[in-house]
Amino acid sequence: MENRLSLLENVRSIAQLGLHYAVNPYDIERYEKLLLLASKEYSEITEVKESVIIEKFKKELGHVTPKVGVNGVIFSSDGKMLFEHRADDGTWGIIGGWCETGESPEESLKREFLEETGLVIKVNSLIDIFTRKPGDFGQPHTSYHPLYACEIKDGELRTSFESLEIGFYSIDEVEKWHGEHFDMAKRAYRYMNMH
Structure with a gap:
């Protein structure tokens, strides 16, 4: 399975690069077919609709x-961690989200905390970086997930439309x-x- 996913990611990369740079209509058609084939395979593996993936x-x-x-x-003063339902x-998981263009990872994390919790935070130090490969947790791409130790600077804890509940809990x-948020939480406790 891992070899199949690695092959698919390479095919997808070739197709996407080709579609970005190609000017010949025959080449564009070939790259579109490659992308469609990769999307079909990803759909079968991840059970995400092919139309969503493409x-x-x-x-x-x-x-x-x-x-x-x-x-x-x-962390709270009694050693509990802020988790989001x-x-x-x-x-349940740790607060976070995808980085956006034009932002540093720290800026993205500050934005995510404010959006999801109402808290203004200070990003202190990098704890670890987690890697997801194609197929992990149903995603079709590779992604990196830096995990930071943070502290509250201001704001009042509240839920957003992204959460059902939010608060400090023990692991x-x-x-x-x-996803791998349990592993992240364990790593944060060790830190x-x-x-």
Whole structure:
């Protein structure tokens, strides 16, 4: 399976680069067919609709690089961590989201915290970087996820449309985790105990 996903990511990259640079209509047609074939295969593996995948890929023409998502942890004075009960899939996780163009990872994380929690934060230090490969957690691409230690500077904790519930909990109070967020939480606790 891993070899198949690696092959698909390479085919997708070639197709997207080709569509970005090609001017010959026959080449454009060939690259579109390659992208369609890759999308069909991704759809079978990830169980995401082919039309959804092809639209995502067409929006990412040009040199294909891994996506970047950021996450941040904040601890309470009694050692609990700020977790969010997500509205999109009903799981629990650490605050974060995808980086946007024109932002540093730290700026993206500050924006995500403000949007999702109402908190203004200070991003202190990088704890670790997590990697998702195609097929991990149903996603069709490679992505990197820096995890930061943060602290609250201002604001009042509140939920947003992205969350059902938000608050400070111990790691063993959470049952259903989003993606690799359980691993992130464990890594954050180790970091906290070392500093």
